[in-house]
Amino acid sequence: MITKPTPYPDEAALVEQAKSDPAAFGVLYDRYVDRIYGYALRETRDVAAAQDVTAATFEKALRHLRRFRWDQMGLAPWLYRIARNEIVQQYRRDKRLSPLITGDDDTSERSAGPHLWEARPIESAVLSGERDRALHDALGRLSAADRELLTLRFLEQLSTEDVAHILDCSRDNVYVRLHRALGRLREQLGAHEVK
Numbered sequence: 001m002i003t004k005p006t007p008y009p010d011e012a013a014l015v016e017q018a019k020s021d022p023a024a025f026g027v028l029y030d031r032y033v034d035r036i037y038g039y040a041l042r043e044t045r046d047v048a049a050a051q052d053v054t055a056a057t058f059e060k061a062l063r064h065l066r067r068f069r070w071d072q073m074g075l076a077p078w079l080y081r082i083a084r085n086e087i088v089q090q091y092r093r094d095k096r097l098s099p100l101i102t103g104d105d106d107t108s109e110r111s112a113g114p115h116l117w118e119a120r121p122i123e124s125a126v127l128s129g130e131r132d133r134a135l136h137d138a139l140g141r142l143s144a145a146d147r148e149l150l151t152l153r154f155l156e157q158l159s160t161e162d163v164a165h166i167l168d169c170s171r172d173n174v175y176v177r178l179h180r181a182l183g184r185l186r187e188q189l190g191a192h193e194v195k
Helices: 011-020 022-044 047-067 075-093 122-140 144-155 160-167 171-194
Strands: none
Touching: 011 022, 011 047, 022 047, 022 075, 022 144, 047 075, 075 160, 122 144, 122 171, 144 160, 144 171, 160 171
16 A cells, blocks of 8 residues: 655745755755656656656756745645656657556566565465556556556645646646546456456
């Protein structure tokens, strides 16, 4: 089970401190580096590209931290937006990368690190693995926009408001798009069961 990232109550003060003391940025980096790397890895499906995206994200965040404003968005959506832009740049530079999750790739998010599924009894793990593979295949058949939206909202467990900031759209638009993307995912899962 994936746990939802918790907000940090001291984050605003820490960001303000980091604006004048770059060494304080290290705490923010430690808080978010694994999440941003995991997101980049799921999106690019390439370790080197994910490392490049992560490094560029934090380098740009540090460089532009003085311009960051809390009244526009929180730190997490700001970092994800930078990472998203870096991923787009990676796609433009390296055409062999395929956007988001692809159905023909045998790699799953399990490759990003150990998960609770590894500790389950074998029968449960096999059943869960089949469900995970069906979900992975169904996601692979969705459009890149649907996969990105579902990844940000459910795999990254960002709030609807944070997703709206990252995608630069309204919360209502996110709700509508999520509803439609989930409907298409259900259709794909249903088609998988028929086979």
